[in-house]
Every structure is written in structure tokens, then in C-alpha cells.
Amino acid sequence: MVEEKRTIRLKVFRFNPVVDSEPRYETYETSWLPSLTVSMALDQINRDHRANIAFRKGCREATCGACCITVDGFPELACRGIVKDGDFIDPIQGFEVIKDLVVDRTKSTSDAFRKIKYGREGQPIGFVPAKAEEIEVSRKLTICIDCHGCNSICPPMLYTSEKFIGPMYMLNIVRSMFNPLEDYDRVTQAVDVGLYNCTLCRHCTIVCPKNIDVADGIILARRRAVEKGIISDGVKEVFENITKTDSFSGVSVDERASWAKGLNLPKKGDILLFASCHYTATEETRNILKVATVILQSLGLDVAYLHEEEPCCGAPLYLYGYEKEFGEKARKTKETLDKQGVDEILTLSPICTYAFRELYPKYAKNFDLNVKTFIEVFAEKLKAGDVKLNSVGKKAVVYHDSSHLAKFLGIVDEPRQILGSIPGVKTVEPRYYHGINAISDGYMAADKDVGLEIAKKRLEQLLDTGVNTVVTTGASDLEWLRKAAQSLGRKDVEVIDLIELIGRSIKEVRQNF
Ligand code: SF4
Ligand code: SF4
Ligand code: FES
CATH class of the missing domain: 1.10.1060.10 (Alpha-helical ferredoxin)
Structure with missing residues (x-):
């Protein structure tokens, strides 16, 4: 029988601005017991190591809010949060540190x-x-x-x-x-x-x-x-784009549908590829749609595409508060899909997936289509042994979770399984915000500078790993990370969509591009 570990080690942020020039982490070993809270652990460390770590305590029963700190990147009440071996204990972010874990609120x-x-x-x-x-x-x-x-x-x-x-x-x-x-x-x-x-x-x-x-x-x-x-003006613009061009980006319908020319994709079919306003907005992302389609064909999956008839899913309307308009859009889109005899929607854009899976059933009566992302479908095929990925050379990559994919849909493991199946690719994780980040949401801010600042900070977190190839999923994340790299003057940084990397690792697909 394996002996249960009786001690844990915590890395605690230490900083006294009066005497220290730089903050540092100190590692402390302390005895462990089930349900050891951060507060209890810090008390033990102060008692046993004479560490004198400053932290706040109040009610000790999660009601006063005084003790909030950061445990492994996430805010927690110290009196309630349970610690585990290896946790980083930091003050809450965004405030001036008075001493150690105590901030000036x-x-x-x-x-x-x-x-x-x-x-x-x-x-x-x-x-x-x-x-x-x-x-x-x-x-x-x-x-x-x-x-x-x-x-x-x-x-x-x-x-x-x-x-x-x-x-x-x-x-x-x-x-x-x-x-x-x-x-x-x-x-x-x-x-x-x-x-x-x-x-x-x-x-x-x-x-x-x-x-x-x-x-x-x-x-x-x-x-x-x-x-x-x-x-606000930014929201009015998106509303007008959706009303006039049926796309949040305002790109014309002909330009959006142009990527499918020559691919002979039928309009009718059981599985509908929903290209989305996001992936059809730029030349770069339209190319990813082509790669995705060829990958699907190489897997024996023939998809239909609505071409010029593909609507915006309407998610921005819902999120900006246009509830009535979103409801109308959902019902109209359902009619279009029913007319084409669609059984399953295959999506590339995480936010459209969220809209079809979570919002449409609430707003469009009897909407019960099967909605799957490209990443889920590909991971299933990989697991079933239906596809084998080839080496793309030795490469370390850092994976950035698309916000909607990870947080809203819980698709966190599949992209990593795919990356892990490409020979030669080593995936490195950023320290914080694994599965919880905000870049693709950045486009939801009416002021676009907000989105860019968020993307720059996120890119810096990713690059802190020492790896400069960033892989992500979703056109918005891709767009914002590329803009961030440009804005930070990081020409050495490559940001790619996971679909592009998959395409490079399948011979029949690579030959097409
Ligand atoms: S996390 Fe925010 S909303 Fe929730 S209790 Fe704390 S301050 Fe209030
Ligand atoms: S951006 Fe909005 S949803 Fe995200 S943490 Fe801030 S208030 Fe909450
Ligand atoms: S001490 Fe009051 S909420 Fe934790």
C-alpha cells in the first residue's frame, strides 16, 4: 500500500515594499491533513517556520470577503480554499501589495x-x-x-x-x-x-x-x-453589420462564401459545415476552412455548406442584449437548416458552437440538431485509429485554449490529445489560465483597444514559457494573438490554428496546399 503523503510544499509570494527591491517566492513545507485550507496552512507555516507571512483573516467562514488571495492563479477565499502540494500562493492581482498577501483595496x-x-x-x-x-x-x-x-x-x-x-x-x-x-x-x-x-x-x-x-x-x-x-458605438456597428450583411464583421456575403469555390460542396446534406462569420472574415482564416474541408474529406466525411445562404448564428446579438432580435434570428436559422435537411452541424467557431448548443434550444422551438466541433470530430477519429498524423519536425508549442471552447464547452483535453499525437510536437502549458482565459471574448468589448490589451497580456503569459510557436483554436483567438504579436513587435512569434497544424501533419492534405 502506498503511504499517504503527510506534508505539502507551498510556494508563497513574499514582498515587503519597505525593505525588498523585488518580490520573490519562498517554498515552505507544512504538514498536510484533509481539507487543509490556505488560511490554516499559512498559520501552520508562520508557527513552524517563524515565517511572518502577512495575510488577512476575518470571519473564517466565507462571509466577510477579507481573506481573498490567489491560489495557483485563481482567486479564492483563504478560509475556504483547499491547498494541494505545489500550489503557488499569491496576493490577488490588480492591487498594490502592502506586504506579502495583503493588498491595498x-x-x-x-x-x-x-x-x-x-x-x-x-x-x-x-x-x-x-x-x-x-x-x-x-x-x-x-x-x-x-x-x-x-x-x-x-x-x-x-x-x-x-x-x-x-x-x-x-x-x-x-x-x-x-x-x-x-x-x-x-x-x-x-x-x-x-x-x-x-x-x-x-x-x-x-x-x-x-x-x-x-x-x-x-x-x-x-x-x-x-x-x-x-x-455604445461599437455595439451599434456590430448590430448594423449583422442586420445589413448577416455577419458581425460586415464582410460581404460573396466574399465570405468565396473560400468554397472549386471545392464542389453541396448545399444539402446530413452534415453541414458551419463556416461562421469568424472564419470567413479574412483570406487567412478562409484558407483554414479549405484545409479543414480537405481534412474532413480525407477522413471520408463529406460535408455540405450553405454558401451565400449561411447566416450569422447571432450570438453577438444575444451577448449584447438584443434578446428579441436573437430569438428571431435563431428561429429563422432553424428554418433554413430544416429546409436543407440537416441532421448535424459541424462547427469551427467556438462561439457559434456555444450558440447552437446552448442558446438555440432555448430560443428556437424543437431545435435538437447534433452540434459538434471540428476538434471533437477529429479527436474521435484519432482515438478510433482512423487517422495517423505524421511528423512536422521537432517543435515545441504552447497551446492557448480558446475561451469559448474551454470555458463554455469544456473542450480542454481534445486539442491536447491531438497535439500529443503529432510526432515531434512537444506541448508546453502556460503557468496560469489553463482553460480559463479571455482572448476570443475580447472582440465582445465595444472598445477594440480593450480586446487588444487583453490579447497582448495573454500572449506575454504564453511566451513566458520560452516557446514562441503558439497554437490555438478559433478564428478570433488567432486574429487577436496575431494582432498582439504585431503590436508587441514580436516577429519571431508564430501563431497558428490547430487545424493548420493538423493539415501539415497529414500527407494527402499537405499536398493540396
Ligand atoms: S467574487 Fe465578486 S461577486 Fe463574488 S462575492 Fe466576491 S466580490 Fe462578490
Ligand atoms: S469581463 Fe465581464 S464577464 Fe469577464 S470577468 Fe470581467 S465582468 Fe466578468
Ligand atoms: S475570513 Fe471572512 S471570508 Fe474568509
Whole structure:
């Protein structure tokens, strides 16, 4: 029988700005017991090693929010988070360190509360009745314990704080917006402090120790903003693009469908390849569609394609708060798919997959099509031994999880299995945000500078591994990472779609390109 390990080692961030020029990590060994919380472990370390690590303690029962720190990249309440061997213990991100794990929250809070104006300047707007679902959301938001965990992992707040106030503070505004007793204009205020620069990455929702769905609250607030016509310019542009060109990017239908010329793809068929506005938007990504189609054909999968009739899935409408318009789009798209006799949709774009899988069944009655991503289909074929990948030479790559693929659809292992099957390819993982990152959401920020800043920070995290070939999945991630490399002047960095790499490792496909 294997002896259970009785001690663990933790790497703790140490920094005293009064005497230290640089922060450092100290490794401490401490005795382990089941359900050892971070707080308990730090107490033990201070007692046994005389380490004098500064950290906050309060209620010790997950109700005061004082103790929030970062455990292996994720915010956690120290009194509730369980530690494991090898964890990095850091202060929450985005705040000035007072000492070790204690940060100064006062500046952020007082700046934000000045903007929120609880003193209620301006004219009251009168009574606005709230819908039942809005009251329900408002009620749920009241259990926030102000721990700052969501703020510390919110990309637009961390990297462009002047353009987005942060989830914890936005939640305060949304709560008031849906409070039937509130009679001040919280919608205009929310838009002014960045309602449309939240990228809806859902990091806040994922990490909240109180299970508050902050992101859902933001979507509801956007619906209110749409009802009142208080919409930022970036969002108006996307709405007009979808209305006029049926594509979020505004690229004409002929240009979007041009990639399929000469491939003889039928319009009707059991399996429909949904090319998406994302992959059809540029010459580079349209080429990836060709590679994907040839790979599928090499696997014996003949797909149909709607050509000029392919619509935008409408996901941006939903996320920007155009709920009625999204519902109409979902129903119309279902009619188009039914007309073509489609049984299964094969997607490349993660956000379209999310829309078809999660949103369409709620908005288009009887929508029950099987929706699979290219990556899932390919991983299945690989597992079944139906395809063998050849060497592309010795190559170290760092994999960037597409936000929607990993967080919304849970597709984390499949891309790694595919990479692991290419002889000579070694996959390196970035230190943080494995499966939780935000680049592809960046395009959801109305202010495009927000998306670029997020992408630059993410690229830096990826390059910190020492590897300069980045592999990702999804046209948005690809586009933003390439823009980030350009903006950072990193000509040595190669960013490729996993589909391109698969194409290079299959002889019959490689010969075609
Ligand atoms: S919403 Fe959740 S994570 Fe954010 S401050 Fe409140 S309790 Fe903490
Ligand atoms: S969804 Fe993402 S961008 Fe929006 S508030 Fe939450 S963490 Fe910030
Ligand atoms: S000590 Fe109060 S929430 Fe952890």
C-alpha cells in the first residue's frame, strides 16, 4: 500500500515594499491533513517556520470577503480554499501589495464608489417597474461579500481599468438598476463605466465563492440598455453589420462564401459545415476552412455548406442584449437548416458552437440538431485509429485554449490529445489560465483597444514559457494573438490554428496546399 503523503510544499509570494527591491517566492513545507485550507496552512507555516507571512483573516467562514488571495492563479477565499502540494500562493492581482498577501483595496474601492455616486447626483428618472427575472437577479446579487475575487481576474479591469469599472462594482450598479425602489438612471451610469467593455468572459462567474452569476447580470443590464436605446458605438456597428450583411464583421456575403469555390460542396446534406462569420472574415482564416474541408474529406466525411445562404448564428446579438432580435434570428436559422435537411452541424467557431448548443434550444422551438466541433470530430477519429498524423519536425508549442471552447464547452483535453499525437510536437502549458482565459471574448468589448490589451497580456503569459510557436483554436483567438504579436513587435512569434497544424501533419492534405 502506498503511504499517504503527510506534508505539502507551498510556494508563497513574499514582498515587503519597505525593505525588498523585488518580490520573490519562498517554498515552505507544512504538514498536510484533509481539507487543509490556505488560511490554516499559512498559520501552520508562520508557527513552524517563524515565517511572518502577512495575510488577512476575518470571519473564517466565507462571509466577510477579507481573506481573498490567489491560489495557483485563481482567486479564492483563504478560509475556504483547499491547498494541494505545489500550489503557488499569491496576493490577488490588480492591487498594490502592502506586504506579502495583503493588498491595498481602498484606492480601487473609493475610486469606484465615487463613480457609482451613491450620493445620487442628478435628476431622478421616476419609477421603472422591474421584471420578475430582473428582481430575481437583483436579489441574488445582494449576497456578494465584496471579496474582490472577480475584480482580480477580470481582464478588462486588470488591463484597461479606465474603460471598465470591474465586476464587483458593476454588480452594485446592476443591483440598483433592477431594484424596484431605485429611481435613478443606473443604465446610463452602467454604460458610462463600461457595461459594453465587459467581454463576457465569465471569469467572474466561474470564480465567485458565492456562486453569483455576475456575467448573467451584465447581460440583463444590457437588455435594459437596449430597451432604452443607450448603446455604445461599437455595439451599434456590430448590430448594423449583422442586420445589413448577416455577419458581425460586415464582410460581404460573396466574399465570405468565396473560400468554397472549386471545392464542389453541396448545399444539402446530413452534415453541414458551419463556416461562421469568424472564419470567413479574412483570406487567412478562409484558407483554414479549405484545409479543414480537405481534412474532413480525407477522413471520408463529406460535408455540405450553405454558401451565400449561411447566416450569422447571432450570438453577438444575444451577448449584447438584443434578446428579441436573437430569438428571431435563431428561429429563422432553424428554418433554413430544416429546409436543407440537416441532421448535424459541424462547427469551427467556438462561439457559434456555444450558440447552437446552448442558446438555440432555448430560443428556437424543437431545435435538437447534433452540434459538434471540428476538434471533437477529429479527436474521435484519432482515438478510433482512423487517422495517423505524421511528423512536422521537432517543435515545441504552447497551446492557448480558446475561451469559448474551454470555458463554455469544456473542450480542454481534445486539442491536447491531438497535439500529443503529432510526432515531434512537444506541448508546453502556460503557468496560469489553463482553460480559463479571455482572448476570443475580447472582440465582445465595444472598445477594440480593450480586446487588444487583453490579447497582448495573454500572449506575454504564453511566451513566458520560452516557446514562441503558439497554437490555438478559433478564428478570433488567432486574429487577436496575431494582432498582439504585431503590436508587441514580436516577429519571431508564430501563431497558428490547430487545424493548420493538423493539415501539415497529414500527407494527402499537405499536398493540396
Ligand atoms: S461577486 Fe463574488 S467574487 Fe465578486 S466580490 Fe462578490 S462575492 Fe466576491
Ligand atoms: S464577464 Fe469577464 S469581463 Fe465581464 S465582468 Fe466578468 S470577468 Fe470581467
Ligand atoms: S475570513 Fe471572512 S471570508 Fe474568509
